[in-house]
Amino acid sequence: MSKVITYRIITFLFIAFSISGCLPDPLPVNDVPVAQKTVVVGSQNLPDQFLVVSLTENFGALDAGPDSDLEEILNDVLITGIDVNVEVNNEEYPLNNNGFGLYIGNDVPEITGATYTLNFISPFNQLPVTASTQLPEFIGFDSLNVYVNETPFDTLISVDMRIQDPPQKNWYMINVQTFNEDFDIQERPYVELLEDSEFNGTTYNHQFVTPFQDYVTGDTVLVSMANITEEYYNFLEIRKDNRFSLLDGLGEPVNYPSNVENGIGFFHVHQSDIRLFILVE
Structure with a gap:
């Protein structure tokens, strides 16, 4: 699969994770004020990239419905063509814009304990976003196994993992995602959260x-784990608890935690232990 297609899929995931499967039927309303345009920040790891930042704009609850075209929404909300940098240990690293609203840090170093500061100018109000x-x-799997779990209604998978937890306080994010030749962009990855109290x-x-x-034989399943900050853990926990709420990410409610100044969303960095499994009978 080419990098262009891969980045397009990852961009779709940022959007689809936020809105798919949780859009209600539209309601007739009048005189609703238009939401002020705001930058929404997201970040992610890829198997070959330590840091990928997504930049989109928010949109109102009335801007999408169950029949909305995700690709059309994607094209409308992507923020491209701006200068985005990350500062680490007083060194500034420009992120490369791939044209799909993703900004990639090809040369950003991975320094445990270091502070990473994202900065750019908002295209909406020209204020600095930081x-x-x-x-x-880094904390990886001590062991990991994935099993097919068939039920009378669908085919799930069971994940059996072991962690050697260090003495200090840690918070863990485990992601489970399928990657098939016919990739369904509306399938939401599953996120499991753990804290070591x-x-x-x-x-x-x-x-x-x-x-x-609903898995099928031959699916390639990606399971990843990362040690994350408490602040990002709290953000994910609230988002997971509200996973059926409208526009869970792009149009985040004001009570969502955020570390973005002059924007919304959450900027984070982590180092993932990534494993791939092919499901067999």
Whole structure:
């Protein structure tokens, strides 16, 4: 798969994760004020990239419905063609714009404990947009197994993992996502969150089943884990609890935590342990 197609898929994931499966039928309303344009910041790891930042604009609850075309929405909300930088240890690194609203840090170093500061000028009001976060230490899987879990209604997978948790406080994000030749951009990745209050400094076994998914034999399943900051963990926990709420990300409600000044969303960096599995009978 070419990098252009891959980046297009990743961009779709940023949008689809936020709006797919949670858009209600439109309601007749009048005289609703237009939402002020605001930058929405997201960030992600790719298998070959430490840092990828997505920049989109917010939109109102009346701007999309169950019959909305995701590609049309994507083209409308992407923010492209601006200068975006990340500062680490007093060195500034420009991010490369791939044309799909993603800004990629090809040469941004991975320095555990360092502060990473994102900065650019908002195209809407010309105010500086900034966000800072720290890079937690890398913690990988001690062991990981994925099993097919068939039910009378669908085929799920069970994840059986073990962590060797360090003594300090840690927060974990585990992502489960399928990648097929016929990739369905509306399929939401499953996110499992763990904090180590009950197993701090010990070897911990954890099992979970991915809900709301339907797998088939031959699916390639990507399972990744990252040690993340407490602030980002809290953001993900609220977003997960509200995963059926309208516009969970692009049109984030004001009570969502955010570390972005003059914008919304969340900027974070982490180091992922990524494993691939092919499902067999």
